[in-house]
Amino acid sequence: MFLNKLRNLMIAALCCCVVFTTVGPVALAQKKTAPVEETPPPLNEQFKFGEVDLEVLEQSDLLDLRFKRDGLVLADKAANDYLSGIGRSLIPKGLAIEKVSWRFRMLRDPQPNAFALPNGSIYVTTGLMTLIDNESQLAAIIAHELTHVMRRHTYLQNRSNRKKFLTMNIMSAVGSYAPLSMVGAVITIVTTVAPLIMFATMFGYSRDLEREADLKGIDLMVSAEYPPEELIQVMKLLDKDIEGENVRLFYNDHPSLDERIKYLSSYLGARAGRVTTQMELHRERKAYFQNVLPVMRHDIQLSINAGRFRSAVYLAQRLVDFRPDSENLFWLAEAYRTLGPRAPQLSDRELTNSAKKDASKKRQKRTIEEEERDLLATAAGKENWQQHQQKAEELYLRALNAENPLPASHRGLAMLYEKLGRANDAVVEYQKYIDLSPSSTDRERILRRIEGLRRN
């Protein structure tokens, strides 16, 4: 009897030890604010490849191939060369890293994002390329991602996660065979709660690595003579929640914006004195837009395809502000036509966390057509649609009257008229489009539409 009690107590004590030794140091590490001056060197020279790391490397190489094969990589040579040029200018001269081959690519995805694979592949989405204002901001993003590769963050995180998963599994095994007693109940509770804490520490570790990438990224920017304060600007841009989809979770793998701005400002310290003048930034913005204009237009199409209509309007408006030519006017018209009865901007109430969660649930349930039908049943939805169809029509007509008009403007106008029930006008515009673009990929689709409209 005494031995049994002793055994149970020992199991309980063992459980507590495992939890506190594994969770404790990491959990505490999250709270401490390391002095920003003590950042490690850009390269993790102590890192030695193990079998597990080589597996991760192999998976990364295969992922590269898959992105390309699946048509997710943007095949725009000029834009990719531009991206690559910026990326290479940030890599310290003469730096060679074992099993890293630098590649910079654009991913066809309207969601603003960037990530690095440990093999040296850096991906920036078209959504992010379109959202940012200038080359320095792009450099800030790449510098952050380069640090993840140089400091071997993916490998380190993978190693850390594996240890935590193993601990979690051992805990559940212990928990499932806990003795049926008061001590057993304690063990069960401890082993049930421990995996949740363990998950939290995974995110905590990830946040530490993100912080390191932010700080080392600044060093890389300064070395390449990019104004480092643009990293803060790009973070503010990323915080712009046009679609109301940034739902705050209890744990996040990136530090909060306020926290990032705080430690970055502190790290920049005296160096923040080199503030780029507005005129210089304006010039840089113009050059950046010029370089990535085709990418931006491509991204507006992707945004519309993905139902990110508010982003499409926002981004297309930026293009028209930059240069109101026929093609840019066409894209803004497309954005307004597809925005339909939605409001162009979300209200403050719609941007609250609970409203965003509700909207996310609705997005999972309703199709785009159902969403539009529901909105059109409301007075606000009808008013929005009235305004947007007028704007779209006006913009299509402006695009057609501008220099080098785009034939696709006729198609857009036809689609608008079709939706408004103006069948004859729609047929005329569709026909003009077909006549001007006889070999377009959507010829069959348009011919069927003409046929359908004539039949009705």
Place this chain on the structure above:
Amino acid sequence: MDLTQLLPVLKLRPLIFALTTLLLTTVASQSIQAQFLHPKLQSKETTIRNVVVLPAKVNVVRDSMKGPEGMAAESEELSARVEKVISEVLLKQKQVTTLPAPQVTTTASDAQKQYGVADFQTKFDELLPKIMKKRSDVKKARFSMGDEVLELNLEKHADAIIFIRGEGKKLTGGKTAFTLLVGGVPAYLRLQIGIVDARNGDVLLYTDPILAGDPTTAVERLRKTLEKGFKKLPAVRAK
């Protein structure tokens, strides 16, 4: 609360485990039968004779005691195998012919064609969660990918396009033993297959067969699972 009150619940653990297993088995076997047909297909107003199978996206992971690990190469292999077996099953059981999918190379001139297929695959990925929320609404003709489907410019006599998604996991020896002792999700493969009208984009059939066991080695079981998965699809000569 006195923790000893929990003891009776703990004593019921083997019974709860047995009941959960029974419930999971029942649900899984029901899912295998779950196929949802568009009314036009049900009423035989539309007959599928020729299909185009778009590249499958099946992902499997190796679940070990140290967490999940990617299996990119095996996933590619499995994706190709699922495509092949689906074509064979449709031909043998339903006399449906598979036409060649749009040929996409990685040359710059073919980029637009490649984007077209990729964007359509993405569009299906966006529709899929909505279908899964209420699969039975396929029977109400609620889901469509629109006439943009015509922009894929498939062969003239293609009646439908097949989209295949899947996820599964394979367990390592250690994890298998752990699952047996402690419990957990065993090795499986869950497929989500949508058949879409090649002329107007309507979702004609949705099925999500589940295969229990190691997905990377179960070739014959995969065939049988798919045969069951397409059981309700009308055969061509039934017209």
